[in-house]
Amino acid sequence: MSGDKNERGPGRISTRQSDVEARGETFFPGPSDAGLAAFPPKERWDDWADPDSKAWPRRKDRRCMLVPTTCFNCESACGLLAYIDKDTMEIQKFEGNPVHPGSRGRNCAKGPATLNQIRDPDRILHPLRRTGKRGEGQWERISWDEALDLAAARIRQAIQEKRQGEVMYHVGRPGEDGFTERLLAAWGVDGHNSHTNICSSSARAGYQFWMGIDRPSPDHANADVIFLVSAHLETGHYFNPHAQRIVEAKQRGAKVIVLDTRLSNTATHADYWLATQPGSEAAIHLAIANHLVTSGQWNTEFVRRWWNWEEYLVEERPDLEPTFENFERALKELYAEYTFEFAAAESGIDAATLREVADVVAGAGTRFASHNWRSAASGNEGGWQVSRTLFLLNALLGAVATPGGTYPNAWNKFVGKPIRLPRHPEHWNELSWPAEFPLAMNEMSFLLPHLMKERNGTIDTYFTRVYNPVWTNPDGFSWIEMLTDEKKVGLHIAMTPTWNETAYFADLILPMGHASERHDIHSYETSAGQWIGFRQPVLRAARERQGETVTDTRDVNPGEVWEENEFWLELSWRIDPDGSLGIREFVESEKNPGTRLGVDEYYAYIFDHSIPGLPEKAAEENLTPLQYMRRYGSFQVSADVGSPHEGEVPAAELDDVAEDRYGRVYTRAPKPPSNNVAPTGAPDPDADGRRPAGVRVDGNVLRGFPTPSGRLEFWSSTLARWGWRKEAVPMYLPSHVAIPAMAPDEKVLISTFRVPVQIHTRSANSKWLDEIAHTNPLWIHPKDAAADGLETGDPVRIETEIGHYVVKAWVTEGIRPGVVACSHHMGRWKLDDNGQRQLMATVSLDH
Ligand code: SF4
Structure with missing residues (x-):
């Protein structure tokens, strides 16, 4: 770069757009109009001269290698670029990854703070085994081999004795798309639990009953109106990818409506902030719905084609002929009581404001993006109707899987098919999901101590991973009681990067990697397209770029910190060393039979075989798909998935079909194979065993939605059949904290x-x-x-x-x-007073 007039030191180059492009390199624009690059061109990610801030006032550069990974500090898995000093091979900082389709180079504060996490002086660096009683805080260092053999022997014995239900895994932040769940399935263990029933299952229920998929994916970037309920999402889980798209929409003139009792960060950017009485949100949604219907501002054509209105009339209004005209009448009658005045009395927001907001919603048409995350739904009795009534607005406007509308989230995800896919375990774990809770949306991990008591349950081997129920769950003391009873829980293994309150009550503590120390693959809904992200141990990738071979992530991580994928593969290998349990085949190398599958082979298979377009894209740069993902950390599978429900079912898939009276079409033709194994709804077959393939709409058999009817379920046959007839339609269930209560x-x-x-x-x-x-x-x-x-x-x-x-x-x-x-995200405690930590007050549990 000697001819570069802006060169300021060896290797320092101009980042002006014209200069970058003149060099034939990739220009990544920044947020300003200054025309300066916000990120190093990808052509220079092997060797980048980065100013060393600590050398100031000297002007000194570090020679850095830029290696991508993904953030693990919320669900959205934004792209990160680790700047690795090539002299010391230490990570200097994390910045955004501009080629990541979800985050596009931007992060919230938690992304770069990954550096604090990996340098946390308190982090656990070696496997530890309890020496005193559980909870006494006495530990000894052991080897990984000792830990693995101890766990493998117990799990093997439990499986041999048909006690699969006594092996359980609870996770707080999965951060991956199904790897661990599949491994447990290979063990025959139905024991994968998340914390979902505390935070999000109520909202999920509302979506599931509508569309057979339990989460929405709003296309904020193209919306005209963005309607957010309890805006936790845009300030927490999907903070950055959604926030940046909301800002783009606002710049185009989109209106933002936020229902949140508290002035969240999102609410500060809203055109309308409605500080509702908690739990009253559904009343507002229904008043808006009533307004849309009575004022004729609803999408009758969409409703006619895609709602199961006919089924509703037959089941609930036998007094009416099942015609669409009669459904219009029935709909008006059903929601007539939800006036703005009614909603005002419930919510505390005046009726005139609600009317104004309703007119804004009506003006959105099919560009109405909405989301409920999650507290309005999770913190209130009847909260599941908050999301059900919110999505009613989308369904009335026809803003479902449209540009600027809201998609079922599974349609904006791509989960590549792995090398081997185990079947779901035959054993059903009643301690995870008791039969008397058929409508629970996920496993009921939060009730575990109580279910153990009621059912005299025992757990042989219990894994907690990034899960801290002793601190997080409202009844933490019940967890302490359960975990300290060695007859109830035989072996508690806490897999955690840092110390936590639950780890105090473990037998083994296994040090696990942070975002830059582990492999994961994931795909999350952040727009109308689909992408995959690749988390990787960046020092491993950096050493490989330098020509070294690394086969065990512990060799590059601090201390003996491991990554979970290698851990699970190795543990599975040791559980079934001779293959007699049928587990070994799932973790055996295809390339080198008789040896354990490694992460390179595992991911190379997915990238080679399951991700459409990736091999071709990689080939353009003379890279293998795995090399491409190690270099760029993400790949856009599709920029826009369109409207999948409108797709015609091909004739080849229609074999010996049967059709019910509402147009649900069943076939005997096998389901076409798909490389995308993102979880989605799986409606029941018909009485003769045919699988649901589509739904007849205006004479054509279309894909439809994965619901029992194949349509959007305004009336849920599932709820009705389980005895919830009145609640089978979107309606208002007053909360236990409603104003009159x-x-x-x-x-x-x-x-x-x-x-x-x-x-x-x-x-x-x-x-x-x-x-x-x-x-x-x-x-x-x-x-x-x-x-x-x-x-x-x-x-x-x-x-x-x-x-x-x-x-x-x-x-x-x-x-x-x-x-x-008062947030539940801060304020910590510990059992003794050694090593005071910031934000972790030492308190006595006796008071
Ligand atoms: S939004 Fe989430 S994934 Fe993105 S940087 Fe922040 S914490 Fe990380």
Whole structure:
């Protein structure tokens, strides 16, 4: 670059767009119009001169290698680029990965703070075994071999003795698309649990009953109106990828409506912030729905084609001929009671504002993106109707799988088919999902201590992974009681990168890698397209770029920190060394039979065989698909999936078909193979065993939705058959904290929101994040504060039905009067007083 007039030092180059392009390199624009690159051109990711800030005032560069991975600090798995000093082979920093289709180079504060996590002085670096009693905090260091053999022997014995139900795995943040669940399935173990029934299952239920898929995927970028309920999502889980698209939509003139009792970060950017009484959101949705229907501002053609309105009429209105005209009448009658005045009384938002918002919604047409994440649904009795009634608005407007509308999330995901796909285990685990809860949306891990008690259950081997129920779950003491009983839980293995309250009660603690120390593959809904992201141990990839061969991630991670995929493969190998349990075949190399499958072969198979377009894209750069993913960390499978429900079912798939009276079409033809194994709805076959293939709409057999009827289920036959007939349509179930349910001197406490830059257990020692958010006060409105004689900083005692705590007040208009709020994401405890940690107050459990 000697001719470059902007060169400032050896290897330092101009980042001006014209100069970058003149060099034939990729220009990654920044947020300003200055025409300066925001990221190094990808052609220079092997050798980049990066200013060394610590050398100031000297101008010194580090020679860095840029290696992609993905963030593990929320669900959206944004792209990160690790800057690795080529002299020291140490990670210097993390920035965004501009080629990642979801995050497009941008991150929230938690992404770069991955550096704090990997450098956390308190992190666990070696396998540990308990020496004293459980919970006493006495540990000894052991080898990985000892840990693996101990766990493998117990699990092998449990499987041999048909006690698969006594092996269980609970995860807080999966961060991957099914690897562990498939491995457990290979063991025949139905024991994969998440924390879903605490945070998101209520909202999922509302979506599942509509479309057979339990999560929405709003196309914010192309929306005209964005409607967000309890905006936790855009300030927490999908913070960055969604937030940047909402901002783009706003720049185009889109309106943002936020229903949130608390002034969330998202609400601060809204055109309409409706600080609703918690749990009243469904009343507002229904008032808007009523307005759309009575004012004729609904998409009758979409409803006629795609709702199961005929089934509803036959089942619920036998007094009416099943014609669409009669359905219009029935719909008006059904929702007539939900006036703006009714919604105003329930929510505390005045009727005129609700009417104005309803007209904004009506103007969106098919460009209406909506989302409910999640507290309005999860924190309230009847909360599942919040998302059901919210999606009613999409369904009325026809804003389903349209540009700017809302998709079923599985349609915006691509989960590549792995080398071997085990069947779902035959054994059903009643401790995870008791039969008497058929409508629970996911396993009921949060009830485990109680189910163990009621059913006299035992667990032989219990894994917790990035899961801290002792601290996170409301009944943490029940978990302590269960975990300290060695007759109940034989072996508790805590897989965690950092210390946590649940790990105190483990027998083995296994050190697991952070975002830059492990492999995972994932695909999340962030737009109307599909992408895959590849998390990888960046030092392993860096050494491979330098020509080294690394076959075990422990060789590049700090201490003996491992990655889970290699761990699970090795554990499975040891559980079934001779193949007699039928497990070994799932973890055996195809290339080198008789040896264990390695992660390179595992991922190379997926990238070679299952990701459409990836091999061709890689070949353009003379790379294998695996090399391509190691170099760029992500791949766009599709920019726009279109409207899959409108696709015609090919004649070849229609063999010996049967059709029910509502047009559901069943076939005997086998399901065509698909490389995308993203979980989706699986409606039942017909009485003769034919599988549902499509639905007849205006004479054509279309793919439809994975619901029993093949249509969007305004009336859920599932709910009706399980005895929930009245609730089978979107309707309002008043919450236990509805205005009429509250005593005059009672306030609602909202604890279901997160501080956007904190991450439960894993950010306790993150200096950068603590600098942004280092206090967790009680939000209280000035009116309530005045009535109670409180000022900001005053201590407040919060009493609930299960106990009390004391916290400082923050007097703010950012909360609805009559409601107070305190996040559950901060405030830690520990059992002893050694090694005080920031944000982890030492308290006595005796008081
Ligand atoms: S939004 Fe933030 S925490 Fe979530 S993946 Fe992206 S950078 Fe990480």
